Amino acid sequence: MECCSNTSTGASSPSSFSLSVTQSPEAINTPDTQKSVLFDEDIAADPLDIGENASPSFIMVVGGLGYIGSHTVLELMKADYNVLVIDDLSNSYESVLDRIKMLATEYCAIHNKPVPALHFQQLDYRSPLMRSILANYSSYRVCNKPAATSSARFPYSTLQRTDSGIDMEPEDTPEPMLQRQSRITGVIHFAAYKSVEESIRMPLKYYMNNVCGMVEFLGLLEEFGIKNFVFSSSATVYGEGANCGAPLREELCVHHPETFCDSDGVQLQAIPGVMGLTSPYGRSKFMCESILADIARSDASWSITALRYFNPVGCHESGLLGEDPRQKPSNLIPVIATVLTGTKPVLDIFGTDWNTPDGTAVRDFIHVVDLAQGHIAALAASAAGRVKAPFRTYNLGTGRGHTVREVHESLQSTSGRTIPVREVGRRAGDVGFCVAEVGRAESELAWKAQKTLKDCSVDVWNFTKGRCPVTDEMEY
Numbered sequence: 456m457e458c459c460s461n462t463s464t465g466a467s468s469p470s471s472f473s474l475s476v477t478q479s480p481e482a483i484n485t486p487d488t489q490k491s492v493l494f495d496e497d498i499a500a501d502p503l504d505i506g507e508n509a510s511p512s513f514i515m516v517v518g519g520l521g522y523i524g525s526h527t528v529l530e531l532m533k534a535d536y537n538v539l540v541i542d543d544l545s546n547s548y549e550s551v552l553d554r555i556k557m558l559a560t561e562y563c564a565i566h567n568k569p570v571p572a573l574h575f576q577q578l579d580y581r582s583p584l585m586r587s588i589l590a591n592y593s594s595y596r597v598c599n600k601p602a603a604t605s606s607a608r609f610p611y612s613t614l615q616r617t618d619s620g621i622d623m624e625p626e627d628t629p630e631p632m633l634q635r636q637s638r639i640t641g642v643i644h645f646a647a648y649k650s651v652e653e654s655i656r657m658p659l660k661y662y663m664n665n666v667c668g669m670v671e672f673l674g675l676l677e678e679f680g681i682k683n684f685v686f687s688s689s690a691t692v693y694g695e696g697a698n699c700g701a702p703l704r705e706e707l708c709v710h711h712p713e714t715f716c717d718s719d720g721v722q723l724q725a726i727p728g729v730m731g732l733t734s735p736y737g738r739s740k741f742m743c744e745s746i747l748a749d750i751a752r753s754d755a756s757w758s759i760t761a762l763r764y765f766n767p768v769g770c771h772e773s774g775l776l777g778e779d780p781r782q783k784p785s786n787l788i789p790v791i792a793t794v795l796t797g798t799k800p801v802l803d804i805f806g807t808d809w810n811t812p813d814g815t816a817v818r819d820f821i822h823v824v825d826l827a828q829g830h831i832a833a834l835a836a837s838a839a840g841r842v843k844a845p846f847r848t849y850n851l852g853t854g855r856g857h858t859v860r861e862v863h864e865s866l867q868s869t870s871g872r873t874i875p876v877r878e879v880g881r882r883a884g885d886v887g888f889c890v891a892e893v894g895r896a897e898s899e900l901a902w903k904a905q906k907t908l909k910d911c912s913v914d915v916w917n918f919t920k921g922r923c924p925v926t927d928e929m930e931y
């Protein structure tokens with residue numbers, strides 16, 4: 456395996472890793488091999504890698520050490536993709552990288568195949584140094600510039616020849632030129648701030664990172680000819696459409712007019728826009744989708760998939776990867792985990808008077824490993840030309856809802872511990888029922904969530920139990 460890490464903003468030297476897990480000798484590359492692939496010299500350099508060498512291609516994962524990103528990087532490596540991770544560690548830890556490498560190495564050893572490369576740059580994706588990184592992942596080859604027609608030639612060349620009386624015929628000899636091709640064949644963009652509550656207090660922070668950052672980044676990708684882009688969107692873009700009480704289909708939030716057939720086969724027209732977005736975070740996701748839709752409409756050579764996640768939960772079955780944010784957690788299961796570890800005394804249940812079987816809100820909880828595999832499916836579908844338009848949205852959910860109480864009970868029974876709750880009023884902007892219609896992802900991405908709520912609880916407990924106070928008895 457080839458592993459490189461370069462932390463900080465460019466001045467630091469990279470650190471390379473040696474793994475403690477058992478590897479086959481051919482799986483381990485030498486430091487020299489690393490050097491030839493990654494910018495060990497100077498991150499700001501723009502080396503011209505001239506030649507016909509078959510350089511390995513990479514998927515760039517921005518925000519790849521966070522909760523969903525880390526699971527996706529592992530799934531990418533399991534599926535034989537080389538990965539370049541960019542993360543500023545604003546909400547994650549570098550130790551996650553070692554865990555991904557360890558799990559990928561174990562998996563590849565079991566399946567008797569080489570471990571793909573994993574490169575890491577600790578960097579804000581808005582940094583000007585991103586240009587150097589993209590340059591480092593470019594190959595250059597000499598090719599022939601198409602012969603110009605006489606009318607397209609520099610006019611004075613003909614004049615000079617006329618004057619000298621040597622050769623007045625336009626010359627059709629192809630001219631050599633350098634062609635740049637990126638080794639980054641796709642980008643998965645997770646890097647964003649994600650706290651609804653913080654976004655209301657600090658909207659500029661959210662718009663700058665989530666929206667402005669993405670716009671600048673897309674300009675850079677376009678410059679390097681990288682036009683295969685997977686965006687982390689959210690069910691939050693449905694705004695008050697989520698109040699419809701039925702599974703949400705993608706056409707409830709579109710950015711350009713779209714014709715579609717409902718479940719009875721009646722043809723309908725979806726009008727762009729959405730009502731009832733309640734936070735700058737939600738608006739930032741909607742804005743990003745709109746921007747991406749406009750870019751794809753202006754240039755159909757882009758392939759952009761916006762994946763609308765429902766409620767990602769769970770973690771890798773090893774207990775080595777999970778949701779471990781630097782920021783205070785606000786999602787249901789990480790909050791339950793903080794009650795289990797004793798950091799928080801009680802779980803607040805917001806609203807017990809919804810029109811649902813037990814009065815608590817219904818959500819579509821999707822296991823993060825299923826979600827991660829949805830990204831691989833999106834890349835594969837795009838490569839196979841199965842994505843129907845240059846910009847396409849997909850719900851990633853299970854299509855099945857569970858109440859907050861069901862989740863609470865599932866984690867209580869799995870952990871064998873009592874998780875105290877406090878019933879409090881509804882939160883502003885919350886909806887009672889938010890479940891995905893998943894037909895589009897199933898048919899076009901050939902992807903379907905496999906894991907259950909029980910799987911989520913088992914894996915979360917596996918990830919959390921080491922940090923819980925020791926008790927002799929089963930309290931629950």
Ligand SMILES: NC(=O)c1ccc[n+]([C@@H]2O[C@H](COP(=O)([O-])OP(=O)(O)OC[C@H]3O[C@@H](n4cnc5c(N)ncnc54)[C@H](O)[C@@H]3O)[C@@H](O)[C@H]2O)c1
Nearest residue numbers: 518521522523542543544545546547579580646647687689
């Ligand atoms: N977790 C959810 O419930 C959920 C639901 C819907 C959508 N999403 C979206 O999915 C994406 C990933 O979510 P997550 O739960 O893994 O969040 P996360 O905070 O765990 O991961 C995001 C990662 O991006 C990094 N990051 C943030 N800003 C950066 C920047 N400017 N430059 C480089 N790195 C940066 C953080 O350090 C972190 O590692 C986000 O875009 C989020 O909005 C998450």
